[in-house]
Each structure stands twice: as C-alpha cells, then as structure tokens.
Amino acid sequence: MARAFTPKVVTANDLISGDVIYLATDGSWVRDLAAAHLLTDEGDANARLFEAETQPHIAVGAYLADAAAGDNGPAPTHFREDFRAKGPSNYAHGKQEAVRHV
Amino acid sequence: MYDYSDFDESFVRARVDQFRHQVERRISGALTEDEFKPLRLMNGLYLQLHAYMLRVAIPYGSVNPHQMRQLAMIADRWDKGYGHFTTRQNVQYNWPKLTDVPDMLDALADVQMHAIQTSGNTIRNVTADHFAGAAADEIEDPRPTAELLRQWSTDHPEFQFLPRKFKLAVTGSAADRAVTKAHDVGIRIVRNAEGEVGYQVLVGGGLGRTPIVGQVLADFLPREDLLPYVEAVVSVYNTLGRRDNKYKARIKITSLENGLDTLREKVEARFAQLKPLFSGIDQELFRHIQSTFTRPAFKTADDAPFHAAYDTDPVFRSWVDTNVDAHREADYRIVTISIKKHGQTPGDATSDQMRLIADLAERYGHDDIRISHEQNVILPHVHVADLPALYAALKPAGLGTANAGLISDIIACPGMDYCALATARAIPVAQEIATRFDELKLEHEIGPLKIKISGCINACGHHHLGHIGILGLDRAGVENYQITLGGDGGPDTVIGTRAGPGFAYDAIVPAVERLVMAYLELREDASETFLEAYRRLGDAPFKAALYPESKANAA
Ligand code: SF4
Numbered sequence: 001m002a003r004a005f006t007p008k009v010v011t012a013n014d015l016i017s018g019d020v021i022y023l024a025t026d027g028s029w030v031r032d033l034a035a036a037h038l039l040t041d042e043g044d045a046n047a048r049l050f051e052a053e054t055q056p057h058i059a060v061g062a063y064l065a066d067a068a069a070g071d072n073g074p075a076p077t078h079f080r081e082d083f084r085a086k087g088p089s090n091y092a093h094g095k096q097e098a099v100r101h102v
Numbered sequence: 103m104y105d106y107s108d109f110d111e112s113f114v115r116a117r118v119d120q121f122r123h124q125v126e127r128r129i130s131g132a133l134t135e136d137e138f139k140p141l142r143l144m145n146g147l148y149l150q151l152h153a154y155m156l157r158v159a160i161p162y163g164s165v166n167p168h169q170m171r172q173l174a175m176i177a178d179r180w181d182k183g184y185g186h187f188t189t190r191q192n193v194q195y196n197w198p199k200l201t202d203v204p205d206m207l208d209a210l211a212d213v214q215m216h217a218i219q220t221s222g223n224t225i226r227n228v229t230a231d232h233f234a235g236a237a238a239d240e241i242e243d244p245r246p247t248a249e250l251l252r253q254w255s256t257d258h259p260e261f262q263f264l265p266r267k268f269k270l271a272v273t274g275s276a277a278d279r280a281v282t283k284a285h286d287v288g289i290r291i292v293r294n295a296e297g298e299v300g301y302q303v304l305v306g307g308g309l310g311r312t313p314i315v316g317q318v319l320a321d322f323l324p325r326e327d328l329l330p331y332v333e334a335v336v337s338v339y340n341t342l343g344r345r346d347n348k349y350k351a352r353i354k355i356t357s358l359e360n361g362l363d364t365l366r367e368k369v370e371a372r373f374a375q376l377k378p379l380f381s382g383i384d385q386e387l388f389r390h391i392q393s394t395f396t397r398p399a400f401k402t403a404d405d406a407p408f409h410a411a412y413d414t415d416p417v418f419r420s421w422v423d424t425n426v427d428a429h430r431e432a433d434y435r436i437v438t439i440s441i442k443k444h445g446q447t448p449g450d451a452t453s454d455q456m457r458l459i460a461d462l463a464e465r466y467g468h469d470d471i472r473i474s475h476e477q478n479v480i481l482p483h484v485h486v487a488d489l490p491a492l493y494a495a496l497k498p499a500g501l502g503t504a505n506a507g508l509i510s511d512i513i514a515c516p517g518m519d520y521c522a523l524a525t526a527r528a529i530p531v532a533q534e535i536a537t538r539f540d541e542l543k544l545e546h547e548i549g550p551l552k553i554k555i556s557g558c559i560n561a562c563g564h565h566h567l568g569h570i571g572i573l574g575l576d577r578a579g580v581e582n583y584q585i586t587l588g589g590d591g592g593p594d595t596v597i598g599t600r601a602g603p604g605f606a607y608d609a610i611v612p613a614v615e616r617l618v619m620a621y622l623e624l625r626e627d628a629s630e631t632f633l634e635a636y637r638r639l640g641d642a643p644f645k646a647a648l649y650p651e652s653k654a655n656a657a
Contacts, residue, residue: 015129016200018153060135060149078579080518083527087152088519090447090529093182093197094152 005042009033009067009074010052011084012059019094020084021059022074023052029059031095033085034073039064103166103470104249104394106214113257114211117218121145122204129201144224146217147203150522156195156203157220158210162230162248162272163191163473163480167460170471172213174453174460180206185456187441187449189475189513189564190269191229192220196520218256223264225255225336229271231279232474235395236436236482238428242291242299244274246392247328250384251289253391254329261336265343266351268336269308276593281475283307283316283595284567286353287335294322301328305335305365306357309561313597314354317362319369325388327373330380334372338365398468400431403487411490418493420546421504426489433486437467438506439479439496444540446500448514448532449477458499466492477513478506509551509618510536513564517557517574518581524557526574526581527607531555534611539618548618551632552591567591569633570614571598583610585617587644588636599641601648613648620647 010023011033021029022036030036039045045064052062065081067074076082087094106114121141128138142148146157158173165173173193177185180202181195188194198206210216219226228248235243251270255261261268273280274291282288288304301323307316323331339353342360350359357365411418427436439459442448451459459479463471466488467481474480484492496502505511512535515521517528532555539545554568558575565571571586582604589598605613618632624643625635636644 013149013153018149018197018200020152056135057129057131079581080576083518084151088196088529089527090519090533091182 005040005045006066006077007068007074008039008045008064009036010039010045010048010062011036011065011081012052012062015056015058015060018060023048023062027051032073033067033076033081034070036067036074038067038069038074103164104245104391110214110253111211114214114216114218115208117145117216118204118207118211121207125200125204140222142203143221144218145203145207146220147198147200148221148522150196150516150520151518151524152520153197154200154203155520156198156206156217157188158193158195158215158217159220159227160191160193160215160473161252162228162234162245163232163475164234164245165471165473166469167463167471169213169215170456170460170463172209172215174456176206176209177453177456179209184450184452186447186516187451187473187477187479189477189515189562190227191232191473191475192227193473194516196516221267222262223266223268225258225261225264225268225270228252228255229269229280229285229475231273231275232472232480233279233427233436233482234274234472235397235470236429236434237275237277237279238430239277240275240430241293242274243395244272244280244289244291246388246395247274247289247291247301248272249391250329250388251332253387254333254384261340264336264340265345265356266348268339268353270332278593279474281564281567281591281595283593284309284564284591285316286339287332288316289328289332292322298324300324303331303335306354306362307595308352308354309564309566310352311349311559311561312354313561313566314358315595315597316354317357319362319366326380326382326385327377329384330376331369331373334369334376337376338368338372342368398470398483400434400468400483401485402433403485405433405486408486408489415490417504418490421493421502422489424504424508424546425506429483431483435484435486435489437481437484437489437492438474439481439501440503440505440511441478441501442505442511442536443500443503444505444510444536445533446536447529448512451479455499455501458495458501462492462495476511478511505536505545507550507552508545509539509548509553510545512536512553512555513568514555515557515563517555517563521557523560524574525559525576526557526583528555528557528563528572528574531572531574531583531607531610535614538611538615542615544618544622547628548622549628549631551618553614554589564591565589566597567595568598569631569636570617572610572614575604577604581607583607583613585610585613585648587617587641588633590633601641601645602652603649616647616650617644620644
C-alpha cells in the first residue's frame with residue numbers, strides 16, 4: 001500500500017556558495033526554510049522538484065524534504081533538516097550570520 | 103623536509119589549471135553536476151551539509167611554518183578564519199565558494215601543497231607517526247618511506263579507479279602511533295634477526311561498518327622490495343576487490359572473502375611479475391628523499407630556566423607532565439600543542455593560532471610542525487630550555503591546555519554539523535564532555551583516557567578504537583548515541599565492544615560521567631588506567647554504571 005503523502009519542500013544546495021536553499025512559491029530560491037513553498041499535494045511536489053532539476057546552474061542535488069506547517073511557514077520535521085535550516089551548532093556561521101541576507 | 107621537484111610543481115599547477123576550467127564549464131552549464139562531481143572530488147572538493155568543503159593533504163602530517171602561514175592566509179581570505187585538522191592528517195576548509203576554489207588551490211601550490219587524492223577511490227594521503235624523526239623509540243624515520251609512497255601513488259595511472267578508497271600508514275617505531283593496523287595497508291619499519299632494516303606489511307585493517315584489525319601479509323621485506331610489493335597488493339586488490347557493493351569493496355573484505363593466504367599467493371605472483379620492472383630508480387629516489395630529511399642542527403643550552411619553572415610553577419609543570427614527550431636527544435622534547443581547549447571544536451585552529459604556531463616553530467622548533475591523527479599539533483624538536491617561553495606564548499592564545507591523552511583530548515569527526523553523510527552530531531558531544539570534566543576538575547585525576555566520537559558508521563572519528571567510543575546514529579528520527587568500551591588504537595589494536603542500547607543526545611554526557619565515576623571507584627589505585635581496569639574487570643561493572651535501571655530490574 002502506498003504511504004500517505006506528507007508535506008514537503010523542495011531543497012538543494014546553491015551551486016556557488018553550497019548553502020542550503022529552498023524553492024519558494026514564486027519559483028525563486030530562498031535561504032530560509034520558513035519562506036519555502038510547502039507542498040501538500042504529491043503531484044505538485046513532483047512537478048516542483050522537476051522544475052528545480054531543470055536549474056542545475058543554481059541548485060545542486062535537489063530533493064523533497066519533509067516539513068510541517070509552522071507558525072511562520074514550513075518547519076523541519078527531522079533533525080537533519082533542522083540542522084540544514086539552521087547551520088552548524090559549534091559556530092554562528094552560515095545561515096546564522098547570513099539571516100539579514102534572506 | 104622534502105622539496106617539490108620541477109615535476110611535482112608543474113604537475114600540481116597543471117591540475118589546478120584543469121580544475122579552473124572545469125569549474126568554469128560547470129558554471130556555464132557545459133558540464134552537468136554528474137559530470138563535474140567526480141572531477142571536483144579528484145581535487146578534494148566535497149559538497150557538504152551547508153557548504154563546499156575543501157580537503158587539503160598534509161602528507162605524513164608534516165608541514166613547515168611557511169606552509170602553515172599560507173593555510174592561515176587561505177582561511178582568512180577565502181574561508182571563515184579557521185581550519186579543521188582531521189584524523190587523516192588533512193586540513194579541511196568548511197566554507198569555500200566554488201568560484202574561489204581554483205584560487206585556493208593555486209595558493210596551496212605556491213607552498214607545495216595540494217588537495218589531490220584527498221577523495222575518490224584512489225590511494226589517499228599517506229599518513230605516518232606524528233613523532234617521526236624525534237621519537238626516542240624509533241628504528242627509522244618513516245617519512246622518507248611515506249614520501250616515496252606518496253610520489254609513487256600520486257596520479258598512478260593504474261590506481262585512479264580502485265574499487266574503493268585506499269589508505270596507507272607508515273610507522274618507524276613499535277609504539278605505532280600511526281595506527282597501522284587500522285589501514286588498508288599498514289607499513290611498519292622493523293629490524294630482522296640479522297639486524298637489517300626492512301618492512302613488515304599489514305593488510306586489511308579498517309574501521310567503518312565492518313571494523314577489522316589488519317593482519318600480517320609479509321613479515322619482512324627488504325627495503326628494495328617495498329614499492330613492487332605494495333604495487334602488487336594494490337594491483338591484486340584492483341582486480342579482485344568487489345565493485346558491486348560499496349560496503350564490501352574495501353580490501354579488508356577482499357581479504358576476508360578470499361582468505362588471507364589466497365590474497366598473499368596472488369600478491370606474490372604479481373610481485374614476481376612486477377619486481378623485474380623496478381630497475382632500482384626507486385631506490386635512488388628513496389636515497390635522495392632520505393637525504394632531504396636532515397636532522398635538525400640540535401643546540402645545547404642551559405636548562406636551568408626549565409627546572410626553575412618546573413619546580414615553582416604548578417600550571418607549567420602540569421602542562422609539561424601531560425603534553426611533553428621524550429625525544430631521542432636527551433635535552434630535547436616533543437611538544438603536543440592541544441587544539442582542544444575545553445569547549446572548543448576538536449581539531450579546529452584559527453588563522454591567528456596557525457600563525458602563532460608557525461612563529462613558535464621557527465623560534466623554538468627547528469621549523470618543523472606535525473599534525474597528529476589525534477587532531478593536535480606537534481612541535482617535534484623543542485629544547486628543554488625553551489619550554490617555559492614556548493608555554494608562555496601558547497597559553498594566552500588558547501593553545502596551552504594540558505590535556506594530551508586525557509578525557510578532553512577527544513577525537514571527533516565533523517558529524518552532522520558539517521558532514522552530509524552524518525547520522526548525528528559529534529562536535530557538541532565532544533564539547534560538552536570536555537566542559538563537564540573541566541568543571542568537575544577531575545581530568546588529571548582520571549588520567550589517560552581516550553574518547554573517540556563518530557557521527558556515523560563510517561567511523562572517521564575512530565570510535566571503535568576509543569577506550570570509550572561513541573557512535574551517533576539516527577534512531578527513528580532522533581539522535582542516538584551508542585557506546586563501545588575497551589577499544590585501543592595502540593600497536594595491538596583492539597576493536598571496542600558495544601555496551602548496550604544507545605543514549606539520547608541529552609543523556610550521553612551523563613552516561614559518560616557515570617562510566618568514568620564507576621572507573622574511579624573500581625580502579626585499584628591511581629596508576630591503573632581506565633583501559634587497564636576495564637581489561638581486569640570486564641564490562642559488567644561498567645555496564646551496571648551505564649544502565650542502572652536494568653541492574654535494578656534484574657535484581
Ligand atoms: S564518521 Fe560519518 S559523519 Fe563523521 S565525518 Fe565520517 S562520514 Fe561524516
């Protein structure tokens with residue numbers, strides 16, 4: 001039996017900086033998970049993933065990551081996606097220093 | 103130290119140039135990611151969790167002050183002002199931009215460094231004893247042998263697409279600080295009954311999913327047989343090793359599945375073919391390499407200042423007792439500079455720290471710096487008289503922590519803070535254990551204790567070899583930490599045994615604390631180390647400390 005579809009976001013790494021990026025509703029790439037497009041329909045999710053895969057000059061290794069609707073937008077459901085969204089725990093590097101650029 | 107020949111120089115420059123064009127073609131769209139990925143990996147460039155990571159080789163862990171300053175410059179100019187030293191004597195930059203990497207590689211080439219074969223299914227950076235050339239117990243300096251192997255393996259046309267990565271380590275001393283038994287091929291410089299110096303070759307060691315201790319493939323090889331023999335080993339592995347399953351592709355599995363005797367027969371048959379092809383040029387090269395590893399011009403000096411400081415300053419004394427080892431010269435010492443101040447990320451050094459280490463190596467260390475697989479920095483040649491001044495310079499820079507070999511001298515891989523393969527974090531666990539035992543002020547009381555942490559089954563943090571090993575896993579979507587006990591990375595190499603069910607992230611540090619407190623209760627006296635107590639008592643009392651509930655339930 002097919003598993004019920006759970007909400008997803010399209011995520012990848014930016015080709016130049018390597019930073020974690022997400023596909024937003026308007027088709028742009030954003031660095032903040034909360035600004036990503038939360039996909040609740042499997043067909044939509046696959047279509048948007050395909051859209052991401054046609055942009056190899058921006059996005060590397062695009063995939064669908066589980067996410068849930070949070071107060072401010074999509075939120076991670078697994079700790080790996082939580083760390084990807086936040087950056088490393090030992091220094092305030094990566095997203096923690098780049099919040100203002102979002 | 104070995105200096106690049108014109109050949110080495112032009113080879114490295116040509117590779118940088120090729121890579122610059124490959125990056126351009128990736129960005130223009132002429133290369134797909136699938137095409138580009140193997141090319142970037144050949145140049146040590148990974149795409150990790152949050153960014154690219156550039157892994158730079160430090161052959162046999164030897165680096166000079168000039169190179170160290172360049173590593174610092176690169177960290178400042180193109181990264182975030184620090185570098186991470188790894189268990190394979192490499193240095194990693196965690197934040198390079200793709201477009202900057204060719205410039206970084208050029209800057210490395212300026213000081214005879216590179217990132218070639220730090221990734222991919224090739225022969226990786228050749229590691230060696232970090233006390234090489236200084237250790238009191240050494241038969242011979244292993245670095246010339248390691249350099250010979252480095253030159254032979256670099257861009258070796260037959261070995262660019264092996265079934266899997268291939269790691270070599272060389273030691274010149276029986277104490278084996280290079281952990282040769284945990285490598286695909288381990289090479290030990292030994293003396294035979296006639297007193298001749300030659301090589302013992304071990305094969306099939308490795309950690310990861312299936313940890314195996316290396317076995318002796320050849321007990322004694324005359325010096326001139328080494329390269330043809332190692333070439334025979336890699337050549338047999340190249341054809342025999344499995345390519346259908348990457349978890350069964352390392353030579354340890356080839357050896358297990360075919361049997362050590364069969365492997366030896368095939369290696370000897372191949373060796374018989376290869377040996378006549380080695381005309382002796384390799385031996386000329388070896389002698390040339392050996393001549394470049396000259397002994398430093400050791401000095402004589404009055405050691406009274408040392409004794410004065412040692413007798414009156416307990417903080418200095420503690421550092422000397424913990425971080426300073428005997429040298430082959432009576433008046434010299436080997437200094438371990440801890441880059442694991444309590445609460446810091448194990449193995450990270452800032453660019454300022456790198457520059458200071460370079461300056462101090464020039465002032466007090468005969469221009470020689472080593473990176474140890476335990477993620478510390480070594481000054482191998484320091485005169486006793488210079489120890490007080492050296493310590494005084496290290497301490498304010500956060501480099502004077504007296505913890506070498508103690509509970510806070512933890513090996514930890516990058517784990518899920520950086521590594522794309524990780525199943526859990528390793529760094530914060532190391533930071534919290536170190537901070538906790540520093541608060542308890544028990545570190546020196548506990549004595550020698552090696553904790554090693556990996557963020558996944560690949561075991562880059564050598565957790566199987568920790569007296570206490572910690573493996574971070576993903577159990578049903580939460581971080582979970584398994585403890586192994588009784589591992590030992592010494593000359594005999596023992597794989598630790600799993601203690602039982604894992605611990606949640608917030609329960610792992612208290613679990614380690616219970617374990618160590620139990621040891622303090624159980625030991626015969628302060629001279630019995632954790633590992634000795636574990637060997638004497640078995641794991642029952644330690645398990646009881648780890649799992650007090652199950653003991654209560656069983657009672
Ligand atoms: S052990 Fe796993 S998590 Fe740690 S560095 Fe190696 S691959 Fe990454």
